[in-house]
Amino acid sequence: MTNLDHLKRLLPAAAFREDTARYLEEPRGRWQGQARAVVAPGSVDEVSNLLKTCNELGIPVVPYSGGTGLVGGQIVEDGPAPVLLSLERMKAVREFDAEAGTLTVEAGAILQEVHAIAQAEGWIFPLTLASQGSARIGGLLATNAGGVNVIRYGNARDLVLGVEAVLADGTIVNTLSPLRKNNMGYDLRHLLIGSEGTLGVITAASLRLFPKPRETGAALMTVPSPVAALRLLRLAHDMIGEGISAFELIGRTGFDFLSEVGPEVRQPFEEVPEWCCLIDLGLASGSCADALESLFIQAFEEGLVMDGVVAQSEQQRAEFWAIRELIPEANRRIGSVSSHDISVPVARIPDFIAQAPGRLSNINAFRINCFGHLGDGNLHYNVFPQKGKSRSDHEHERDAVKSCVHDLAHELGGSVSAEHGIGRLKVGDLERYGDPGKLAAMRAIKAALDPKNILNPGAVLRAEGL
Known part of the structure; x- marks a missing residue:
C-alpha cells in the first residue's frame, strides 16, 4: 500500500481535491509548487489523524489557507513532494458571544465573511487588508497579518484570545477560552501565531471583536514631504487621539501606475501630488468630517499640508480606499x-x-x-x-x-519582514539580520515540537540547520 493509499483509507473521499493546479500557484508567479496530494480535512480530529499518520510515515505537510501569501510559505518547489493540508472545509462559526464581543471560528473562515458576521451584531473585527475576500483566518494568524488598522487595533496576534491547533504528532492543543485574563502557564497561542505552520496547524480561533464606531470618515491630504507626513501624524494623534483607525502614506508613483496600467480609479486631485496621506477615522461620538476639517486647517497653518479632500459620504470614503487598495494590483501589472x-x-x-x-x-x-x-x-x-x-x-x-x-x-533599526512573514523567500534574510540568540531558541523550539521536521519544512528555518 502506498502512502497516498494509506491516507485515503484514513480520511473520507470528500477530503481529497482532484484539481490541484490552483494550490500550486504563487501570486507573483515566481515559484511553481508540488504536492503528492491536496487534502482538506473537515474537522480537527481529521487534521489530527492526518498529521499523526504523516509524522509516523515521515511525509512533509504544508498547511494551505487562502494561497495569498507573498513569501512562498505555501509553496514547495524542491525536495520530497508534501501533502498540502487545506483548511477550506473548516469554516464553521463555533460560538458567537454578542454580549462579550467574542467570535470563535474555524481556520478556513474567510476574513470578509468574518467581518460580515461581526457587523451584523454591531461589532467589528478590525483586521483589514486587500486580500480579505480570499484570505482565511488560519493563514492570517499563521503569518501574524497586519493590514491597515494596526495603528489602532494591533496585529493579528493582538486580536486573538485563544487558538485550537494540532501539533506535528497529532496532539490537539485547545486554548479556545474567551478569557481576557489567563496566566495558566506558557501562552502557546502567541507561539503558534506567526509560526507560519512550522510548529502546528491552527484549526480554530477565538477572535476579539470591537464596538462598531458610530461614525466613520476619511480624508486625503497632500503633504510636501515624508517629514511633513510624520508631523501630520503627530498632530492627528494630538487632536483626534484613538479615533484614528488608519494613517497611510502614498507616493506619486502609485497614482502614476494606476493611470498607466489601471485598475481605473477616480483621481481626487487635479494635479497628482508627490506625497499624500490617507487618514481614516472611527468615532463613538462627534463628526468625523468636522474632526478631519479641523485637522486640515491646523495642519495647513503649520505648513504640513497643501491640499486635501474630506470624504462627504461612505461612497467617497470607499473611493479613497480604492486608490490605496488597488495600488498592489497596479504594481503586479507593471x-x-x-x-x-x-x-x-x-x-x-x-x-x-x-x-x-x-x-x-x-x-x-x-x-x-x-x-x-x-x-x-x-x-x-x-x-x-x-x-x-x-x-x-x-x-x-x-x-x-x-x-x-x-x-x-x-x-535604521528596522525589520525586513513587517507583515508578510519569512516563508521560504526570506529564510536567508532571517539568518543574516536576525539575532543569533533568538535563532538558536527558534531552532530549539522547532526541534522540540516537530522533531521529524514534517511541518512546512524549509519555511522560516532551513531544514539542514535543525
Whole structure:
C-alpha cells in the first residue's frame, strides 16, 4: 500500500481535491509548487489523524489557507513532494458571544465573511487588508497579518484570545477560552501565531471583536514631504487621539501606475501630488468630517499640508480606499524587480525614504513605488524597471536590489519582514539580520515540537540547520 493509499483509507473521499493546479500557484508567479496530494480535512480530529499518520510515515505537510501569501510559505518547489493540508472545509462559526464581543471560528473562515458576521451584531473585527475576500483566518494568524488598522487595533496576534491547533504528532492543543485574563502557564497561542505552520496547524480561533464606531470618515491630504507626513501624524494623534483607525502614506508613483496600467480609479486631485496621506477615522461620538476639517486647517497653518479632500459620504470614503487598495494590483501589472515589506521605527521613515533612492542608483536607474502604513512604520518599498523595460531586464540585479533595501532597513533599526512573514523567500534574510540568540531558541523550539521536521519544512528555518 502506498502512502497516498494509506491516507485515503484514513480520511473520507470528500477530503481529497482532484484539481490541484490552483494550490500550486504563487501570486507573483515566481515559484511553481508540488504536492503528492491536496487534502482538506473537515474537522480537527481529521487534521489530527492526518498529521499523526504523516509524522509516523515521515511525509512533509504544508498547511494551505487562502494561497495569498507573498513569501512562498505555501509553496514547495524542491525536495520530497508534501501533502498540502487545506483548511477550506473548516469554516464553521463555533460560538458567537454578542454580549462579550467574542467570535470563535474555524481556520478556513474567510476574513470578509468574518467581518460580515461581526457587523451584523454591531461589532467589528478590525483586521483589514486587500486580500480579505480570499484570505482565511488560519493563514492570517499563521503569518501574524497586519493590514491597515494596526495603528489602532494591533496585529493579528493582538486580536486573538485563544487558538485550537494540532501539533506535528497529532496532539490537539485547545486554548479556545474567551478569557481576557489567563496566566495558566506558557501562552502557546502567541507561539503558534506567526509560526507560519512550522510548529502546528491552527484549526480554530477565538477572535476579539470591537464596538462598531458610530461614525466613520476619511480624508486625503497632500503633504510636501515624508517629514511633513510624520508631523501630520503627530498632530492627528494630538487632536483626534484613538479615533484614528488608519494613517497611510502614498507616493506619486502609485497614482502614476494606476493611470498607466489601471485598475481605473477616480483621481481626487487635479494635479497628482508627490506625497499624500490617507487618514481614516472611527468615532463613538462627534463628526468625523468636522474632526478631519479641523485637522486640515491646523495642519495647513503649520505648513504640513497643501491640499486635501474630506470624504462627504461612505461612497467617497470607499473611493479613497480604492486608490490605496488597488495600488498592489497596479504594481503586479507593471512587474517589480523586487518588492519589499519592511518596517523601521516611525521616526526613521523619512530617513529611509531619503536614503534608499541614492543607494539603489548605484545599481541601476529604477522607478520606486513607496507606500504603506505610516502609523506603524511599515513601508511597501517596491522597485520597478523604467518605462520601456521589464523586470526580466533586471533579473540579474534582483538580489542586489533586495540586499540594498534590506541593509538600509536593518541599519535604521528596522525589520525586513513587517507583515508578510519569512516563508521560504526570506529564510536567508532571517539568518543574516536576525539575532543569533533568538535563532538558536527558534531552532530549539522547532526541534522540540516537530522533531521529524514534517511541518512546512524549509519555511522560516532551513531544514539542514535543525
